[in-house]
Amino acid sequence: MRALYDSKSKSIDDRGVKDLLTEKYKISTWLMLEKELALSQGDLGLIPKEAAENIALNCDIEKIDLEEVYRIKEKIGHGFMPLLKVLVKNCNEVGGKYVHYGCTTQNIQQTGQLYIVKEVTKVFKSFLADILKNLSRIAMENKDTVMPGRTHGRHATPITYGYKVSVWISELINNIERLEESEKRIYQVMMGGAVGCYSAVGEIGPSIQKLVAQRIGMGYMNVPSRNICTHKLEYIMNMQLICNVLHKMAEEIYYTGIEEFGEVYEAFKAGTVGSSTMPHKINPKNAKGIIANSQKLYTLAQVGLNSSARMFEGDSSQYMLFDSILDETMELVLEVLMRAEELTKGLVVKKDRLYNNVILNGGLDNAEYIMMKMAEKIGRDAGHELMYECSMETEINGKSFFDVLCENEKVKKIFTVDEIKELIDPRNYVGIGSALAEDMANLAIKKADEMMK
Known part of the structure; x- marks a missing residue:
């Protein structure tokens, strides 16, 4: 296993994914494909029906002596032939003649791995649906929770926390749909034989491949x-x-869970220990696991791109690597999704702290708002210049923004004191953030329900 593990790897339910990534399940999948290949060949008349039925009867992992498979593997040094030899031995004379007929190792192994990818991704979608539901709830509960928007690491203009979550929802849905649109290209059966042009079976080859694909619910390679x-x-x-x-x-x-921010926190369960030496520590365990596993996941495409460009009709260095990085992808994604679902399910949003942070600079975050109101009377450029002057006086001299505005002769000609109070209130300048939060919260629920049908 190649993901990055901690205590959360054990305490969160993986929903059966780890069972799908075992050696036993992989071998069971290979046997399932040998069965469906034989039955397809029998149906289309390439091999005797009697042989196909006998092969199918024996493609059961409970009938396979795995110890014998491993002994043969040590002897002959091949990763797949030992299983075939044991399967042939289990079949009768007729069936044994047609095991793995016109096929090559990678046909079974790659198709099997992509079948597992498909099954694992079904579970991933259940995690993603729950994450969307959790984010929907957070967005709705905080659609009016005002906080500082930040650009370049500094306060920009006010937003709501619900709006912030709507951004995550929007981007997540886009990427889920990108995955869904690609699945017809990804989950494909490959049964073309040694070099891919059906040399061993001839013109009937594409029909066999298509029938195998239909039997197992996958597409097929052109x-x-x-x-x-x-x-x-x-x-x-x-x-x-x-x-x-x-x-x-x-x-x-x-x-933003750092004490100096104090805006949001992971849910904390009493009894959880954060440090062996610092008794007070409550660490963001889910977030750090998401960060670390995601960062490792990003490295896999690079090595895959390099290997994908290998020459000729097949190369074991290529599919050895892809076998590894596909498995690693599933393991890493599982660790991310388990933590993301738990993190979003219990996220604590500190509304008071968010508000305290947005008023930290006394309304300076609303400078754009005041400028736009000024633009109605003196033009945007003149308004920008005047607000820049007031903002810099506030920053440099340490005076309150309200006092600077009230004392400025040009500002006093445009706004009353009561109007200035309203203009610097961050709750009055969040655009349509609340509406966007509500829209995306509803879309998240709709998408989650659609994914689970």
Whole structure:
């Protein structure tokens, strides 16, 4: 296992994904494909029906002596042939003649891995649906929770926390839909034989491949070349994009949970220990796990791109690497999604602290608002110049923004004191952030429900 683990890896329910990533399940999938290949060949008349039925009967992992498989593997040094030899031995004379007929190792192994990817991704979608529901709730509950918007690490103009969450929802839905649109290209059967042109079975080959695909609920490659890897890269990259949104969310929660910010916190369970030496520590365990596993996930596309460009019709250095990085992708994504679901389910939003932070500079965040109101009377450029002058006086001389505005002769000609009080109130300048939060909260629920149908 190649993901980055901590205590959360054990305490959060993986919803059965780890069972799908075991050696036993992988071998079971290979046997399932040998079964469906034989049955398809029997249905289309390439091999005797009797042989197909006997092969299918014996493609059961409970009938396979795995110890014998491992003994043969040590002897002959091949990763797949030992399983075939044991399967042939289990079949009767007729069936044994047609095991793995016209097929090559990578046909079964790659198709099997992509079948597992498909099954694992179904579970990933259940996590993503729950994350969307959690984010929807947070956005609705905080659609009017005013806080400082920040650009370049500094206060910009006020926003609401619900609006902030709406950004995550929007980007996450986009990337989920990108994955969904690509699945027809990713989950593909490859049954083209040694070099991909059906040399061993001839013209009936494409029909066999198509029938296998129909039997197991997958698509099929137009040209089943072992050298084609971009569909596997597409999956890796799509999962990177999904995790990148969750990484962004985790980074912000991680840092705005620092005591100096104090704006949001991960849910804390009594009895959880943060440090072996500092008894007071309550650490953002979910956020840090999302950050670390996402960062490792990003490295996989680079090595995949390099390997995808390998020459000729097949290369074990290429598919050895892709076998590894696809498995690693699923392991890393699982760690991200488990933590993201738990993080969003229990996120604590400190509304009072968010408001205290937005009024930290006494209304200076509303300088644009005042400028735009001035623009109605003196023009935007003149308004910008006047507000720059007032803002810099506030910053440099340490005076309150309200006092600077009230004392400025040009400002006094435009606004009354009561109007200035209203203009510097951050609650009066959040644009349509609340509406966007509500819109995206509703869309998140709609998308989550659609994903689980």
